[in-house]
Amino acid sequence: MFYLIGLGLFDEKDVTVRGMEVIKNCSRVYLESYTSILMVGKERLEAFYGREIILADRDMVETESDAILEGAAQQDVALLIVGDPLGATTHTDIILRAREMHIPTQVVHNASIMNAVGATGLQLYNFGQAVSIPFWTENWKPDSWLARIEENYKLGLHTLVLLDIKVKEQSEENLLRGRKLYEPPRYMSPTVALSQIISAIETARSTSSESSAITLSSEGSLAITLSRVGSSTQKLVAGTLAELASQPQETFGDPLHAMVVVGKRLHPLEIDYAGVWAVDRESWVRVAREVYGVKD
């Protein structure tokens, strides 16, 4: 059997009891190490699970998956994935490959940011499509994600915004010289995400025609940032986009971060609930009432 096991949000204890049992009984255990990252190292996982763990980078999972699947028709092999195996990044290609090889598969689900964003107190029902914001460079500033946030926002829906993670990236120089040297991991901070969002809104406002007018605004749209969801140091911060953008970076807590652009389909209790995290509670309530039209 080939198992895909979700490790959950934060550390070695977020695995489920079922997942833990499977890990202990597998002949080989891989850890997918490129799309997301637990806040603890491989060694701590190995000590806790009592198993050697093989790190599987993107090449291994995407192009050398046969090595992972080898023998899985006869023995049990597990691939561990932070969050849920079919969450933000699906691992359907390796399952399709297993099917071709007549290897049975089983998924052990777990929490991922896709549902743990409920930590904001916002009803998960009222989230629209999720978006990912990539790091902008000097010459590359993609902003198609803004149209998706706006699609949700026009319907009154919230948007989960996932922030870019750069793991095992090569510098241009190392890439050109074919040197397999990697940069240290980079996690997009809410500060960078907010500045890109506000800049994209401004560009859209200055270029869009009336019919495609953007209704998001830095002063009138609410957001909640999340840091280390599911850990004991979890930190949330709420405010308008502009208010949040003006906070010093340390306000938002340590990586990993995510963010929610709050839609208008809000219950007064949700405003209350998130109000404790507001950088300016009065302004939070005022925008919710006056701009969003939330009634008490």
Add this chain to the structure above:
Amino acid sequence: MFYLIGLGLFDEKDVTVRGMEVIKNCSRVYLESYTSILMVGKERLEAFYGREIILADRDMVETESDAILEGAAQQDVALLIVGDPLGATTHTDIILRAREMHIPTQVVHNASIMNAVGATGLQLYNFGQAVSIPFWTENWKPDSWLARIEENYKLGLHTLVLLDIKVKEQSEENLLRGRKLYEPPRYMSPTVALSQIISAIETARSTSSESSAITLSSEGSLAITLSRVGSSTQKLVAGTLAELASQPQETFGDPLHAMVVVGKRLHPLEIDYAGVWAVDRESWVRVAREVYGVKD
């Protein structure tokens, strides 16, 4: 500390290691028993966790929450919730009440149908708002959920459809006579959900003006039903709404069920992935190509 602990999707082993540790150390452990249901009984949980569990019905959680919270400033108390504590049904009111009483709270997240719907192989990014379909009665046929599915569908987004669960409901007679006798639990089957969806589409088609025209159709819209996600007996079935509606009820596996109305933002791999569950694979691929416009 007041802990809200997600139990995950299916049985006693779906709790996380962290959640299990907390349960073992709490002075009192409650199980929320009205919004969702594990597929195993309280006794099995008690045996596995080695703890007595107090069942908490809706009255208890919503109006007598002070009894649950009693003493939680001094000792640890846990409320167990199937799925994730802040998933489909949020438990923010009891957390707000705990805050008022200056009781610290902590949430132990877990998988819920809101992210485990990734089992369909569809990218979670491309899901819009979720909807719940209530049982229709002879005189009460609410269908506002259809407009929400259509909002998603117009944007190319998938919709997670949660099917009604009736737990601890009283018959009209028992209600009138004030007898606290409850009907056996009822779970909406995909068959009932599909018939309500198709009927609502037909009503909308016959009454809507051109501008509000509905683009969903029973022959041209794809769906995937899910049974017992996360268990070893998990079963998925895929087809057009009409094809699925014509299947015998047992095709869909045992409760609990959920369903996805598939939007047009689809990758060919997703069609492949779900194709193995199609009641008619040729038709599945044909509709995906010709109606949805998915390119190979």
